[in-house]
Amino acid sequence: MAEKLTGLALARAALTSRKTAVMLALGFASGLPFVLLIGTLNAWLGELKVSLATIGVLSWIGLAYAFKFLWSPVVDRTRPPLIARFGRRRSWLVLCQVVLGLLLWGLAATDPIAAIGSFAVLAVTAAFFSATQDVVIDAWRIEIADERATVEILSAIYQLGNRIAALAGGALALVLAARLGWPAIYTGFGVVMLALAAVTMLAPEAPDPEADARAPLEGHAVPDRRRRAIALGVVAVCWGWAILMLARFMVSALTPAAPGATAPSAGDFTKFWGPWIVVATVVVPALVSAWANGFASAVRGDPSIGAAGRAADHCYRALILPLSEIVSRLRWGAAVVVALILAYRICDSIWAPFAFPFYLDFLGYTNDEVAFASKLFGVLMTIVGVALGGFLFATLGRMPTLLAGAVAAAASNLLYADLALGGAGIDVFAGLFGLDRLGALSGADARMVRLMIAISGENIAGGLAGAAFVAYISSIVSKHYSAVQYALLSSLTFLVGALGRAAMGEAIEQVGYASVFRFTAALGLVAIGLVLLEWWRGAPREPAERSVPAV
Incomplete structure (x- = not known):
C-alpha cells in the first residue's frame, strides 16, 4: 500500500493530478450556466426594457436548482441512452454540457421581445440541465476522491472553478456585452460549454461499479411495499401539482393577453396559491415522513427484491427518509x-x-x-x-x-x-x-x-x-x-x-x-x-x- 501523503506533499500531488484539473473544469461548467441564467440574463432583459413583472416570472427558472433533489435518484441510478458507454457519471455530464451549449445558442438566436415564450422555454430547459449537471458533479466529486485528491481538496478546487465562472459569466459578460451585444456573449459561452464537454471526456470514471451498493443511505430501513408506495405516491402528487401550477401560471403570464383581456397577476397568484404550494411541497411531505417513520422497520437490502423494488427503496431513502429522520428527532421543533x-x-x-x-x-x-x-x-x-x-x-x-x-x-x-x-x-x-x-x-x-x-x-x-x-x-x-x-x-x-x-x-x-x-x-x-x-x-x-x- 502506498504511503499516505500529508501537508505540502499532499497538496503538490493533488494539484498535479488529472482529477483536480478536471474538477476545476467541472466547477467552471457548474457555475457558468447558473450565473448566465439566474443573474446575467436579467441584465439582458432589463436592457431591452422587458417589464419587471416578466423578469420576476422568468426568475422561477431558479426553482430547478431547488427541485433537483426530486430527480436526483433517477440520475444517480441510470445512464442516458446512446452515450451510456461513456460511463455512469461521464455520460450524464457530457449530455448536460452539450445540451447546455446548444440551449445557450438558442437563447442567443431568440428575440426576448418578440418571442418571450420561446425564450422562457429555452431558459427553463437550460436550468433543468444545469441543475442535473450539478447533481452529477456532486456525486462524481465524492466517488472519485482518493488519498491524494481528497474530497476536501476537490471541493476547494470545485469552489475555485465556480468563482471563476461567476466572474466570467458576470463581470466579463457585462463588460463584453456593452461592446459586442448580448447574443454574441451567449453564443460565445455556448461554445465554451461544448469545449467543456470535450474536457469532461478526459474525466476518470468512478472506479467502483458497486458504489451504489455502499451509498450512505443504503443501510437504512424502509416501510413495507404498500406503505412505501403510499408515501412516495402522496409526495409525488403534491410535488407534481405544485410544479404544474407554477408552470401553468408561468405560461399564462408570458403569453400576450388578448385585446381587452386582463393579464394574470403574479401578486394575486402568490397571495392565493403561494401558501398552498408551500403546504404541498413542505408541510405534506413532512407529515407523510412522520407517518412513514413509524413503519420503517425493514432494511430490505437484498438484491432478490428486484430492480424496481431497489429503485423504489432508493427513492424513498433519498426523498422521504432524510425529512423523516429530522421530524422524528426534533418533533415539534x-x-x-x-x-x-x-x-x-x-x-x-x-x-x-x-x-x-x-x-x-x-x-x-x-x-x-x-x-x-x-x-x-x-x-x-x-x-x-x-x-x-x-x-x-x-x-x-x-x-x-x-x-x-x-x-x-x-x-x-x-x-x-x-x-x-x-x-x-x-x-x-x-x-x-x-x-x-x-x-x-x-x-x-x-x-x-x-x-x-x-x-x-x-x-x-x-x-x-x-x-x-x-x-x-x-x-x-x-x-x-x-x-x-x-x-x-x-x-x-x-x-x-x-x-x-x-x-x-x-x-x-x-x-x-x-x-x-x-x-x-x-x-x-x-x-x-x-x-x-x-x-x-x-x-x-x-x-x-x-x-x-x-x-
Whole structure:
C-alpha cells in the first residue's frame, strides 16, 4: 500500500493530478450556466426594457436548482441512452454540457421581445440541465476522491472553478456585452460549454461499479411495499401539482393577453396559491415522513427484491427518509427549523433577479461600473462578510451569529431603499467616515461611491448571513444522512424567495423600488423572530448517534 501523503506533499500531488484539473473544469461548467441564467440574463432583459413583472416570472427558472433533489435518484441510478458507454457519471455530464451549449445558442438566436415564450422555454430547459449537471458533479466529486485528491481538496478546487465562472459569466459578460451585444456573449459561452464537454471526456470514471451498493443511505430501513408506495405516491402528487401550477401560471403570464383581456397577476397568484404550494411541497411531505417513520422497520437490502423494488427503496431513502429522520428527532421543533430555513435568506433572495435592472436601468450605471462594483469589488466584500461570520462564531457562538446575519440582511435592504431615493443617507455615512474623500483619491465620483457602499453593505451582510446559515444547517443534519439532508434543507431556501419574485417584479412597477426594499426589510423581521424562537428552543442540539443497520 502506498504511503499516505500529508501537508505540502499532499497538496503538490493533488494539484498535479488529472482529477483536480478536471474538477476545476467541472466547477467552471457548474457555475457558468447558473450565473448566465439566474443573474446575467436579467441584465439582458432589463436592457431591452422587458417589464419587471416578466423578469420576476422568468426568475422561477431558479426553482430547478431547488427541485433537483426530486430527480436526483433517477440520475444517480441510470445512464442516458446512446452515450451510456461513456460511463455512469461521464455520460450524464457530457449530455448536460452539450445540451447546455446548444440551449445557450438558442437563447442567443431568440428575440426576448418578440418571442418571450420561446425564450422562457429555452431558459427553463437550460436550468433543468444545469441543475442535473450539478447533481452529477456532486456525486462524481465524492466517488472519485482518493488519498491524494481528497474530497476536501476537490471541493476547494470545485469552489475555485465556480468563482471563476461567476466572474466570467458576470463581470466579463457585462463588460463584453456593452461592446459586442448580448447574443454574441451567449453564443460565445455556448461554445465554451461544448469545449467543456470535450474536457469532461478526459474525466476518470468512478472506479467502483458497486458504489451504489455502499451509498450512505443504503443501510437504512424502509416501510413495507404498500406503505412505501403510499408515501412516495402522496409526495409525488403534491410535488407534481405544485410544479404544474407554477408552470401553468408561468405560461399564462408570458403569453400576450388578448385585446381587452386582463393579464394574470403574479401578486394575486402568490397571495392565493403561494401558501398552498408551500403546504404541498413542505408541510405534506413532512407529515407523510412522520407517518412513514413509524413503519420503517425493514432494511430490505437484498438484491432478490428486484430492480424496481431497489429503485423504489432508493427513492424513498433519498426523498422521504432524510425529512423523516429530522421530524422524528426534533418533533415539534422541526416546524421551527423548517420555517427558519424557509424565511432566513428571503431578504436577499427575493429581489436578486432585479439587481441588474435596478443598477443599469433605474439608476443608470454603465455595464463597466456595475461589473466592477458588483462582480469584482462585491466579491471582496462577500469574503469580508464570511470572515466576519467566522470571527463572530469564534467569539459569540452559532446562534448569536445567526441572529446577527438575519439583522444585517434586513438592514441591507434599507440601505438599498436609501439608494433608490437618491442616497442621501449613504452620502452622510460616506462623509462621516471619509469614504467620499477616499473614493475621490481612487478616481470614483460621489455617485460611484454610493453604489459601492450599498453593494458593500449588501455583500457583507450576505456573506455573514450565508456563513451563519450554512453552519446552522450543518448543525441540524444527522451524521448518517448529512449529504442528503443538507441538500434537501438547503433546497428549501430557494422556495419562498422564488415564489415571491414574480409578485415582487409586479410590485416594483406599481410602487417603486424604495417601497419594495422597505417591505423586504420588514420581511426580515420574520427571520429574526424565528431565530429568537429557535434560540429559545435550545437548538440546535447535536444529532444523537444512532446505529446503522447492516445491509
